[in-house]
Amino acid sequence: MPPASSPSPTPSPAPPSLRIAVGLLLVLGVLLLASGALTLAGRETVVDRFLSVQPDLDRETVLRSLVLGQVRYLLVGVAALVAAVLLLRRTAWARWLGLLAVLFLGLLTLLSMVDAGGATLFSLLVVVLCVGAASSLLAGTTAAAVRRADRPSAAGPAPGTSRWTA
Numbered sequence: 001m002p003p004a005s006s007p008s009p010t011p012s013p014a015p016p017s018l019r020i021a022v023g024l025l026l027v028l029g030v031l032l033l034a035s036g037a038l039t040l041a042g043r044e045t046v047v048d049r050f051l052s053v054q055p056d057l058d059r060e061t062v063l064r065s066l067v068l069g070q071v072r073y074l075l076v077g078v079a080a081l082v083a084a085v086l087l088l089r090r091t092a093w094a095r096w097l098g099l100l101a102v103l104f105l106g107l108l109t110l111l112s113m114v115d116a117g118g119a120t121l122f123s124l125l126v127v128v129l130c131v132g133a134a135s136s137l138l139a140g141t142t143a144a145a146v147r148r149a150d151r152p153s154a155a156g157p158a159p160g161t162s163r164w165t166a
Helices: 016-041 043-053 059-088 092-116 121-138 140-150
Strands: none
Touching: 016 043, 016 059, 016 092, 016 121, 016 140, 043 059, 059 092, 092 121, 092 140, 121 140
16 A cells, blocks of 8 residues: 655745746736737738838838737747746746846847837836846846755655655
8 A cells, every 4th residue: 555645845935036037027928929919910000100101111021020020029928928937836947038038028129229219118118127027037036946946855855755756
């Protein structure tokens, strides 16, 4: 007869830096997915407005550029959401995925602001969220919380069990 299963130890509560990182990654992911989906849904209107300002450009080129740009933002949004969900499960590489996503998005947004010669409210919001998420992901408490969950305890497995059956 198998031994009675003991209640699994409750995981330690997530530190504030981890909760903030997850929250900011979720907000960024939702914002990027909503923005990308709405822009792609109304892409003809966006292209028409762009061409009214720059009539010398080719319609197909503008449309292709718009679609590729929005697909890029959709992919970063999905990466941010995946990182947030996996950070809740304390997966170590999710921290690096989230950091890569926010650094890429922040740099991309800053470069587009410089290229456009100004900033919109949305671009400023994205940059602030990226800075907050990056600092939370790089915090020592976030790293320690993720590291603790990935490694077995220093004391080793419980008596009578192995690392694989604990």
